[in-house]
Amino acid sequence: MIEILLGILILLAIINLFIGLKKNATIDVIPQLKEIELAILKFDDTLERTEKSIRDEFQRNRKETNEISSANREELTKSLNIFGEQFSQNVKDLNELIRQKFGDFSKQQSEINKQATDNIKGxxxxxxxxxxxxxxxxxxxxxxxxxxxxxxxxxxxxxxxxxxxxxxxxxxxxxxxxxxxxxxxxxxxxxxxxxxxNVKTRGVLGEYQLENILEQILTPDQYAKNVATKKGSQANVEFAIKLPGKESGKEVWMPIDSKFPIEDYHILLEAFDKGDKIEIDIAQKVLIKKIESFAKEISEKYIDPPHTTDFGIMFLPVESLYAEVLRHPGLFEILQRKYKITVTGPTTLSALLSSLQMGFRTLAVQKRSSEVWDILKAVKFEFKEFAGVLEKAHKQINTASGTLETLRTTRTNVLERKLKDVETFTSIESKEILELPDNKIEEDSTDE
Missing domain, CATH: 1.20.5 (Single alpha-helices involved in coiled-coils or other helix-helix interfaces)
Incomplete structure (x- = not known):
């Protein structure tokens, strides 16, 4: 600090000297320098005194500061002690107050619980x-x-x-x-x-089934039973169907005979159940041989063109037996080609007879077409008469409907206007006065 002040004073002196030199260059500077030197010496003395005074002042300030700090520390210590004592006392008071408040709260809570318990009991x-x-x-x-x-x-x-x-x-x-x-x-x-x-009764069974099929599909005049179809032979076929011949009035018979080789067929079924291929082959050969013998018998005994058709029908009364015959390749064709025999079962025979029946009906229609035409003419005339009568009835119904509508609207409105001011009874009272039956339908209690 002192060095700074000293430097400032020297700088000011030099500036003053420079200014003076500029003003009067002729003036002798030596006396001025001496004056400056004296001034500097005086300034040094003054500076020393000032420095000493400043040191003393700093020393006094440090002493006072130490004394003030010591006093402040003592006062702060006393204040802290007093604050600690007051804080401890306040904490004690607060704890006591909290304890009292909690005690009061516990009492109030107990009373509330007791009151709530009493209310809940109520x-x-x-x-x-x-x-x-x-x-x-x-x-x-x-x-x-x-x-x-x-x-x-x-x-x-x-x-x-x-x-x-x-x-x-x-x-x-x-x-x-x-x-x-x-x-x-x-x-x-x-x-x-x-x-x-029994062989004989088996034949009767097949014949009975064949007769039932013929009765269901054909009319009695379209077939015959036990017919001698071959001239010069006493053999009668079980059934024969009447077919129209080429010449009018002459008939051509189509022989049908039932066959039922049940024993051979049962042997084949037993072989199938056993699964023995050798027995199956043997049984099949025996059955095929028996069918061929039947076809040969029918062909020789009952087929005699032109009195009969050039083929006959062998009827097998069991569908499974018929299926077994069809299962062997070529057997059906051999019987047709060699013996002129067609093998049928119950279903195929029914289909064949149905086809023949349709042919019979077509032929009958062709023969009686003129009668049908006359009937249609008569029907046309009667239909015209019926249409006229129906038109008259329609007009009469319309007239009656108009009369009823007029009666419903006009007379009903007049009656309602006349009876408008008359008081009405309830439904029960009106029924009692008029003695009307009660039409209410009661529900059965068992249905509820």
Missing amino acids: VEITIEKHLKSIREDNNQQLNEMRKTVDEKLQTTLEKRLGESFKQVSERLELVHKGLGEMQNIAVGVGDLKKVLS
Whole structure:
């Protein structure tokens, strides 16, 4: 600090000297320099005194500062001690106050809990009373409903049980009848087994089935039974169908004979069940040979063109037997080519006869076409008469409808206007006065 002030003073002196030199260059500078030197010396003394004074002042300031700091520390220590004591006391007071408040809060909470408990008990008592009342009402209603339901159930149950026992009795009666029928069927099966084990009766069975098919499809005048189709032969074919010949009035017979090689077929089925290929081949050969012998017999005994067709029909009464014949390749063609025999089963024979029946109908229509034309003319005339009568009836119905509409609108409006001011009874009173029947339909309680 002192060095800075000294430097400033020297700088000012030099500046002053420079200015003076500029003003008067002729002035002698030596005396001025001496004056400057003296001034500098004086300034040094002054500076020393000032420095000493400043040091003393700094020393006094440090001492005062130390004393003030010490006093402040002592005062701060006392203040902190006092604050600590007051804070401890305040904390104690606060803890005591909190303890008191918590005690009061616990008491209030206990009172609130007690009051809530008393209120809950009161609510429980009230709820129990209401629930008891509700239970009593529900029990009473349930008892009434149970009584009503029991009565209806008893009535319905008695009715349904009566109906069920009646149905059971009827079913048992039907079961007894069914058992009797089963016994009859068992007897019939035994009789059928006996029939099938007899060659003659087997032939009768096939003939009976063939006759049923012919009766269902053809008319009695379209076929004949036990016909001698071959001239000079006493052999009669079982059935023959009448076909129109080339000459009018002459008939051509188509022979049909039933065959039933059941023993050979059963042997083949048993071989299939065993799965023995050798037995199957043997049984098939025997069956094929038997079918060929039947075809040869029919061809030789019953086919005699032009009195008969140039072919005959062998009927096999069992579809599975017919399928077995078709299963062998070439057998069907051999029978047709060699013996002029067509093998049929129940289904194929029905189809064949249906085709013949359609041909018969077409032929009959052709023969009676003139009669049909006359009938159509008569129908046309009668239809014209019917149309005229229908038109008259339509006009009369329209006239009656118009009259009814006029009566409904005009007379009804007049009656309603006349009776507008008349008071009306209820439905029940009007029925009682007019003695009308009650048409209300009551529902059956059993259907509810």
